[in-house]
Amino acid sequence: MGKGRPVSVEVVVVPDPGPGEAVVRVQACGVCHTDLHYREGGINDDFPFLLGHEAAGTVAQVGPGVTNVVPGDFVVLNWRAVCGNCRSCKRGRPWLCFETLNATQKMTLADGTVLTPALGIGAFAEQTLVSAAQCTKVDPAASPAAAGLLGCGVMAGFGAATYTGGIGRGDSIAVFGCGGVGDAAIAAAKLAGATTIIAVDLDDRKLAWAQEFGATHTINAGAGDVVERVKALTGGNGADVCVEAVGNPKVLEQAFFARDLAGTVVQVGVPTPDMTMPAMPLIEFFGRGGALKPSWYGDCLPTRDFPMLIDLYLQGRFPLDKFVSETIALDEVEDAFHKMERGEVLRSVVVL
Ligand SMILES: NC(=O)c1ccc[n+]([C@@H]2O[C@H](COP(=O)([O-])OP(=O)(O)OC[C@H]3O[C@@H](n4cnc5c(N)ncnc54)[C@H](O)[C@@H]3O)[C@@H](O)[C@H]2O)c1
Ligand SMILES: [Zn+2]
Ligand SMILES: [Zn+2]
Numbered sequence: 001m002g003k004g005r006p007v008s009v010e011v012v013v014v015p016d017p018g019p020g021e022a023v024v025r026v027q028a029c030g031v032c033h034t035d036l037h038y039r040e041g042g043i044n045d046d047f048p049f050l051l052g053h054e055a056a057g058t059v060a061q062v063g064p065g066v067t068n069v070v071p072g073d074f075v076v077l078n079w080r081a082v083c084g085n086c087r088s089c090k091r092g093r094p095w096l097c098f099e100t101l102n103a104t105q106k107m108t109l110a111d112g113t114v115l116t117p118a119l120g121i122g123a124f125a126e127q128t129l130v131s132a133a134q135c136t137k138v139d140p141a142a143s144p145a146a147a148g149l150l151g152c153g154v155m156a157g158f159g160a161a162t163y164t165g166g167i168g169r170g171d172s173i174a175v176f177g178c179g180g181v182g183d184a185a186i187a188a189a190k191l192a193g194a195t196t197i198i199a200v201d202l203d204d205r206k207l208a209w210a211q212e213f214g215a216t217h218t219i220n221a222g223a224g225d226v227v228e229r230v231k232a233l234t235g236g237n238g239a240d241v242c243v244e245a246v247g248n249p250k251v252l253e254q255a256f257f258a259r260d261l262a263g264t265v266v267q268v269g270v271p272t273p274d275m276t277m278p279a280m281p282l283i284e285f286f287g288r289g290g291a292l293k294p295s296w297y298g299d300c301l302p303t304r305d306f307p308m309l310i311d312l313y314l315q316g317r318f319p320l321d322k323f324v325s326e327t328i329a330l331d332e333v334e335d336a337f338h339k340m341e342r343g344e345v346l347r348s349v350v351v352l
Pocket of ligand 1: 026033177180181201202246249268340
């Protein structure tokens with residue numbers, strides 16, 4: 001696969017796990033917008049990539065020294081495995097870990113070409129090699145297709161509202177971009193007891209789905225002034241929390257101005273390297289107060305959050321299944337990218 005070129009299915013050589021590593025038999029892996037960003041060269045130029053990073057499966061083999069999982073465990077993979085030793089971990093802020101763990105050995109093509117696994121996972125494959133710390137054991141009663149989505153988009157969106165945004169009972173929130181990430185932020189806000197939950201998207205179909213996840217109001221961003229409409233729905237003040245889940249400076253600017261005084265703007269959408277901060281008078285930044293916070297993976301802790309969200313899902317309190325628009329085969333990922341671009345799906349999930 002090269003920059004902007006269609007993805008293809010290839011034979012991948014997966015080494016036996018070394019110290020601290022595990023080989024996971026992938027059961028399901030969601031197609032995330034970040035995979036498409038990789039394909040377009042929007043993340044880095046380390047082609048060829050082994051895409052796929054929203055995965056659940058069973059541990060096939062573990063290397064020496066692995067104690068957190070054993071073969072047969074049902075796990076969700078994560079792309080920010082906390083190291084416990086870096087300066088952020090040592091300061092008691094492991095969710096911001098600066099040295100997150102990945103496998104040290106490389107997976108390759110049959111001819112020896114080294115592959116770059118997307119987000120250190122690479123799970124559009126029957127098996128993948130990861131750091132054992134990237135494996136979080138969860139209740140095997142969960143469907144793999146739904147559980148795998150926790151590995152990225154759903155966790156990032158949930159955490160963007162919950163942890164980064166600190167959404168709580170009675171709060172108002174506006175979520176800009178209602179894909180898998182934005183809808184997870186909406187579902188999280190509902191679970192937390194937010195009373196005004198505003199979904200903003202360009203696509204009416206996305207807005208209808210957002211209502212199913214808990215949006216109390218919707219705004220089509222293609223028609224009229226978005227900031228004014230968020231304000232009109234929040235007593236003229238703006239929302240307590242605004243979540244940018246697109247990855248677009250124009251949308252960040254809307255989120256910034258659509259917030260109440262001292263409110264929080266969370267940026268969970270990933271920008272491309274060419275994008276710049278919206279220009280605005282500095283007095284606006286100062287005068288409005290509050291916080292402007294990027295959200296890496298929703299400030300989650302996989303070992304805390306994956307089992308918790310699986311339990312809530314199994315109790316019928318978190319609608320993980322609703323994010324699965326369709327299940328597809330491994331050779332249908334390219335089609336799934338196009339469906340995502342056309343807004344036809346929340347998540348296509350490859351089932352192996
Ligand atoms: N920060 C993280 O840790 C993290 C994790 C996962 C994904 N992401 C990022 O989150 C973003 C969303 O991911 P996704 O999988 O939900 O993507 P998606 O393509 O499924 O959803 C994006 C949504 O934004 C809408 N949109 C586009 N332009 C808009 C605009 N101008 N105003 C309002 N809505 C608009 C689209 O219609 C679509 O519904 C991506 O940038 C992705 O890379 C970040
Ligand atoms: Zn660390
Ligand atoms: Zn992702």
